[in-house]
Amino acid sequence: MWWRSASFILDKQQNDAALKPDTISISPPPDATAHSSMADTFQNPNPNPKISAYYQTRAQHHGVVTSDWLSQAQAAIDQNPDDHGISADEVRVADPGKPFSVIDEFNNWRKQPDLAEAVAAIRALAAVIRSSKATTMMELEIELKKASDSLKSWDATSISLTAGCDLFMRYVTRTSALEYEDFNSARSRLIERAEKFGEISQKARRIIAMLSQDFIFDGCTILVHGFSRVVLEVLKLAAQNKKLFRVFCTEGRPDRTGLRLSNELAKLDVPVKLLIDSAVAYTMDEVDMVFVGADGVVESGGILNMMGTYQIALVAHSMNKPVYVAAESYKFARLYPLDQKDLAPALRPIDFGVPIPSKVEVEKSARDYTPPQYLTLLFTDLGVLTPSVVSDELIQLYL
Amino acid sequence: MPDVQSLVNDFLNQLKKRKIEGSQATAKQTAELLRSFISQHRVPYTNQAGALIDAVRTVGEQLIAANPVEVAVGNIVRRVLHIIREEDLSLATDAIAGMGLSAASDDEDDVERDDHPGLSAVAVAAAARSTLRPPSLQTLLEDVPDSAAIPQASSSGGDSEGKSRSVDKSSRGRKLKHDVIEAINELIQDIATCHEQIAEQAVEHIHQNEVILTLGSSRTVLEFLCAAKEKKRSFRVFVAEGAPRYQGHLLAKELVARGLQTTVITDSAVFAMISRVNMVIVGAHAVMANGGVIAPVGLNMVALAAQRHAVPFVVLAGSHKLCPLYPHNPEVLLNELRSPSELLDFGEFSDCMDYGSGSGSSLLHVINPTFDYVPPKLVSLFITDTGGHNSSYMYRLIADYYSADDLVVKGRHVTRC
Structure with a gap:
């Protein structure tokens, strides 16, 4: 995509200028x-x-x-x-x-x-x-x-x-x-x-946890990406309700938020399995549903979340597994990203463990955008919503 | 005077024995039962709406439990609860408005008795109205501690007004009941006439020389097709017979009687014929909140075939079929297994199904599910009595018909869905 790369060079120049x-x-x-x-x-x-x-x-x-x-x-x-x-x-x-x-x-x-x-x-x-x-x-x-x-x-x-x-x-x-x-x-x-x-x-977190209980059935396997307080609350409540389920946690490189979630779940005696981020497609056939949190829910009904959510949603979609998003309604934002690069990237350092030559560029963005067609339902404190409801709620509030 | 409880019990029995066929009949009878229940229910002088809601809720719980698969029962119970809330609110708003006027004219301290001293009567009414709406971003920051408190507050506001004029009170009670029954009558009327309202839109969707495919039999579909025929559209209908009950045969007979060019095909021929079809029009058992459809068995297959050939898949559903719940595992939980005798003759197959011989269990099993779940992405259009809608728009219709409180309370009872 020539136009994208061209604008990127411009962006980069501007960014560099701004950084100096x-x-x-x-x-x-x-x-x-x-x-x-x-x-x-x-x-x-x-x-x-x-x-x-x-x-x-x-x-x-x-x-x-x-x-x-x-x-x-x-x-x-x-x-x-x-x-x-x-x-x-x-x-x-x-x-x-x-x-x-x-x-x-x-x-x-x-x-x-x-x-x-x-x-x-x-x-x-x-x-x-x-x-x-x-x-x-x-x-x-x-x-x-x-x-x-x-x-x-x-x-x-x-x-x-x-x-x-x-x-x-x-x-x-x-x-x-x-x-x-x-x-x-x-x-x-x-x-x-x-x-x-x-x-x-x-x-709001409690309501979301309550609403999502019906969707977690006995014997199901849930794939979770990264750490999210809401998702933890959901799983906690399910464990308290004596539901039998197991959780696959992705590692969540580079900040390893998945490890934190797996620690918390292990404390609750929920069977947990850790995956490296690249093992998602490999394990997807065992998974019954994908549960993710969100940093922000945008007007299209898509979500901005930790890097890797998009590819998990794509894999889940291609294998016909539902992707559920747990997000409080105050995360609904008036944004309409058209593609991944449409938002200011949240940059973060990445530790590769070995020295990276200075000529090698590193993708440092911390999150990605998952378009609404790959999401099944959103669990919010306003109720269980289909992605298209988000814009409706936002329009009602801001119009 | 017929005892209400015996009426309820009769209806419960009929539901349990699956004596009532079709969601429209169920919806109508449920509404009629609740109407007679409300008209014979004695309401106390204070907090009438609350008492009425509780009473309807207890009956509704039994009705839903009697046949959880027939979601129309639950829908109507929720609609009636919503009606009670709405009527109570409109009465309370009138009362508050009256109170505000009287406060301005004679005594000021009347307003001070209110929960929010800083708020005007208009604001209280607005807050009360917002409890009827589902929770939204607008109300997120507003002071609605728990939604039960506001209706209580508003009705107590009405009571404080009634304290000065005790004659007014009993008349208000009668008025609430009267209004509710009036509204339920309207609801029954709506259920009865939903076919006509859907059929009115037929000409917009069916065009000259088109080929329409349908499966099984649905009265709504029949009326829809006939309405187009009456408007001088000439088109052909393919009817898949709808095994194992073969209701498609009945539909074909009816269509021919009304002068429509009809072709009967087997269910297994749907894919072979779909490339010649311009539009699939079917009825539904229930429409869930996400736009998924609970439909007679075989329809998922038709929907998939239609998607493969990019043929529009249109679902006709009256508003009583809109269910405010989300389907979890609908293939199992919102389904029902019917008698194997519909598939196999007992005489011929009784040997294979004999439990007494061999290992003690028969080698032949028959599974005869009633419903299919068609996921929302396969449905091109819903035609309801209010017009045509996309599947992602269903939640908005549901928000109009039901109040959010009832979903949560009933959610406890319908966790099976």
């Missing part, structure tokens, strides 16, 4: 001298691989923390916010006495391992409301808009962050339209609802 003034250093921190092999690994064409912030959270929460690069990534988390915070954030003022910033707030929230990114975003926006000195709904809305824009531009790769911000902004607009009698009650209501959002998210 950037000062994030992911290159080995001082203590990396101990791991000389790691230093070799980073002899990639791009000496400063830009790690997507979205990916850092995920790695932190979902990965089995064994690899060395992860510690680097974690170290980068502490640097990143400051680097970006000053440049992108207008809320932060030079005055050190009042150093409030949405992004800091968001970073604080998202460090909690059980909190979804959208919840952290909405909590951060609630903090904006609380610290705001606005006296009218309009002022507050403008302030929130600014904050959510800076939050969104801070990490453009996170779908659920964007979706969470949009959802909350929409709610604010609707609330002001709901004829609250005075500004203060509306304001306190907004804060209260935003703080409840954590509960909503927990409840």
